[in-house]
Amino acid sequence: MRNKKLLSSFLTITLALSSVTSLGVVVSEAKTSTDFTDLNDLDEATKKKFDALISAGIFDGVSDGTFGLKEEMNRAQFAKVAALIFGLKVDASITTSSFSDVQSDSYALPYIEALKSAGITTGTTSTTFNPTGNVTKEQLAAFLVRGLGMENEAQQSQGTSDKTVSDWAKGYVALALEKKLLAAGSDGSFGGKTPALREQLASGAFESKKLVEIKQPLEVSGAEFMSGNKLELTLTAQIDLASIDLSKITINSVPLDSNLDSFDLSEDKKTIIIKLHNGFQLDSTKTPVIVVNGLKTLFGNELKNDNKVPIPVKITEPPYNPKPETPVEQPNKPEPEAPVEQPNEPNPETPVEQPNEPKPEEPVEQPSDPKPETPVEQPNEPKPEEPVEQPSDPKPETPVEQPNNSNEGILN
Structure with missing residues (x-):
């Protein structure tokens, strides 16, 4: 039973490590001469030779901390x-x-x-x-x-x-x-x-x-622009990581920026994977001209391309310039999505009530104007139905007696 448990644990660890490896994650850093106690007293030039052999996978130690010099x-x-x-x-x-x-x-x-x-x-x-x-x-x-x-x-x-x-x-x-x-x-x-x-x-x-x-060609044999703003440089030999300087790599005569661009070296040390920064400009209408200088192999030889023969370049996917996710707001200008309300102007959906003007549903009564149904009585003017009596004018039916002009009617 104990053996079965040990076997199960071993399989679990093995599968876990396999999964990590398949994801391209480095479990531990590669060893160098500093990891071996019997190489510590060597001069720097000799240590560099051992570092190259260890890095190339040609030599390893006889134990974790001993090279076996x-x-x-x-x-x-x-x-x-x-x-x-x-x-x-x-x-x-x-x-x-x-x-x-x-x-x-x-x-x-x-x-x-x-x-x-x-x-x-x-x-x-x-x-x-x-x-x-x-x-x-x-x-x-x-x-x-x-x-x-x-x-x-x-x-x-x-x-x-x-x-x-x-x-x-x-x-x-x-x-x-x-x-x-x-x-x-x-x-x-x-x-x-x-x-x-x-x-x-x-x-x-x-x-x-x-x-x-x-005896072999030591050069950059090809370049490819790939998805994710990546540029891969393929080499004919294993190169020294310390020799990579992005500022010595130019595209159309423009050097890469060591502060903005980054790179990784493949496990076999024959491919440089460069991550170009967002906003990198590339004229895709013509084949880019790439020049690489300063690279050296693990064993100290210089990689140098013939200036008369350009590095073959393939553009699988050109570098992209992503659009900003948030539109830039223009000062003193409204955003196009939301109309700006003009001050002192009514909203078209809501009619603005004019001051001192009646609402259309309720007519406003004009002060001092009589209603058309009730005539206004004019002062000092008689009504047309009743004639006005003229004072001091005798009635025509009763004659006025004239004194001392006749004897008619006098009684004896």
Whole structure:
């Protein structure tokens, strides 16, 4: 039951780590020479060489905190390192070795077969490789020279006169010393038959890798504008992160801005992913001209494109200039969505009541004006129906008696 629980926990952790890896999240930072206690006392130039080998995945420590600088390396271990140095094609599906002493389940099997196919080794005999045996210094010299394709030069060389070197290896050792792949001991002798230490193997691996790179095109092989305002630069070799300076990368003669633009380096160190800032301008009507300067490989070689041959550029999706989410308010100007109410003007939906004017539904009574139904009586004027009596005018029916003018009517 306890084993089942342990297995369940292991599977859970494995799945979690797999999920993190699939999302492109780095679980831990890559190691450097500072992570190994036995490399702390080396000079800075030598530390930089070890950093390059560790970063390139060619070397790792023998434990979390120890590089194993003074330890020996067997032939199986060297086969893997050599295949990585020279970029050999490794077939991981191989299950049967050309050598009888290399087991089918050995991790080194595909690397040993890659070395044999490249002509770097023929084995200790025609049927054996001796995978657990030590790599001597003269064997190391022969492996490195062959890996660099200098077999003919070594055969034509007069060879070293060092008596510590076997006759078959004199030409290889002489060439390895000339190319500064390896160095003689403090006493001046090479010590060809002594086992090579990891320190010597690392030094030889760095110098060999540097020469391998020189034979290859070292350049920016392509550029692509992608979604998300990204520009990817594809390289032909692994580059040193410290050599990337965005201000030395120009697009149509305009340098990138280290304060506004940012970048990441891919895990294999062969792609620079540049995040362009919002508002970056690109004339999509013509092919952009990109120039990159200052890049160096992990092994110190400069990447340099031919000025006469432009870097191939592909525009999958041009950089965009996003519109602001909030419209900019113009001072003293109304927003187009909301009409501005003019002061002292009525709202068209609500009629404005005019002062001193009656509402249309209720007529306003005019003061001092009589109603049309009731005539106004005029003062001192008689009514038309009743004639006015004229004073001091006698009635016509009664005659007025005239005194002393007649005797009529006098009684005797």
